[in-house]
Amino acid sequence: MGRLIDITPPVRPGTPVWPGDTPVSFTRTWAMEDGSPVNVAKIQISTHTGAHADAPLHYDAQGADIASVDIEDYVGPCAVVHVMDASGAVTAPQMAAALDRVCGADTPPRVLYRTCERAPLDAWDPGFTALSAEAVDLLAGRGVRLVGTDAASVDPETSKTMDAHLRVAAHGMRIIEGLWLDHVAEGRYEFIALPIKLEGLDAAPVRAVLRTIG
Numbered sequence: 422m423g424r425l426i427d428i429t430p431p432v433r434p435g436t437p438v439w440p441g442d443t444p445v446s447f448t449r450t451w452a453m454e455d456g457s458p459v460n461v462a463k464i465q466i467s468t469h470t471g472a473h474a475d476a477p478l479h480y481d482a483q484g485a486d487i488a489s490v491d492i493e494d495y496v497g498p499c500a501v502v503h504v505m506d507a508s509g510a511v512t513a514p515q516m517a518a519a520l521d522r523v524c525g526a527d528t529p530p531r532v533l534y535r536t537c538e539r540a541p542l543d544a545w546d547p548g549f550t551a552l553s554a555e556a557v558d559l560l561a562g563r564g565v566r567l568v569g570t571d572a573a574s575v576d577p578e579t580s581k582t583m584d585a586h587l588r589v590a591a592h593g594m595r596i597i598e599g600l601w602l603d604h605v606a607e608g609r610y611e612f613i614a615l616p617i618k619l620e621g622l623d624a625a626p627v628r629a630v631l632r633t634i635g
Contacts, residue, residue: 423611423633428533430542430601432471432626437545439573443467468624474616475596479623480586488620494567494595499531499612500524501605501631504550505538510577510585513555520563523607531612532560533569535602540571542601551577557588569597569614569629600629609634 430436436445446465451457468487469475474495477484502519504511511534520528536550552568552575560568568575568589575585575596589596597614614629 423635426605426610426631426633428600428602428605428629428631429472429627430540430599432466435543436471437541437543437573438467438470440545440547440578442469445470466626468619468622468626469598471626472597472599472601472614472629473624473626474614475586475598475624476616476622477590480583481590484590486619486621487616487623487625488618490595490616492615494531495597495612495614495616495627497531497612498529498609499533499567499569499631500529500609501533501535501602501607503535503607505536507536507550510551510553511536511556512553513559516552516556516559519607523609528560528563528565529609530565531567531569532565533597533600533602533605533612534571535605536570536572538603540601540603546573547578549573549578551575551580552585554584554588557585557592557594561588561592561594565594567595567597567612569600569612571600571602572598574598597627597629605631 451461476487611632614627616625
């Protein structure tokens with residue numbers, strides 16, 4: 422068995438969220454110091470907080486909710502590639518070069534791409550690196566079923582057309598955003614990141630890990 426690498430950023434009050442989305446809050450509802458036999462807390466978060474899986478419902482009004490997606494997509498062989506020289510959005514040639522460097526002619530069905538040296542865990546970064554629609558098409562053409570990123574979204578903060586999301590929808594792919602890849606080298610891994618089974622909702626947090634191979 423290989424070593425597990427946690428690629429889930431911490432979730433806490435103050436965790437950066439999309440501008441205008443729900444801030445993270447924790448409230449203790451029962452407390453042992455107040456005489457309760459147990460501690461119990463209430464949390465308030467967006468479905469898109471931290472590392473999370475987008476459901477088709479997020480970008481398609483008729484799409485499946487996160488409880489209905491096939492969990493097989495979220496477990497299995499993956500490649501981690503670095504595209505930290507990209508600006509604005511990762512292009513198809515940049516993604517192709519990264520895949521060729523790490524995978525050669527054998528791209529696994531899950532690809533995680535790292536865009537930054539240090540993930541912005543304490544402050545929102547409006548200039549995160551997105552993914553071009555052409556890069557999504559390239560990934561799909563290589564048999565990729567799931568794409569993951571350390572960025573807040575595969576589309577820019579200012580996007581109104583959601584081009585990358587819609588290409589993902591066209592190919593029937595899955596998305597995981599907000600991963601923590603600061604400490605992860607390029608290479609092949611086993612990926613495990615199961616979304617919480619939230620019926621009727623557009624996304625869900627995940628606990629994402631990689632397992633080293635060999």
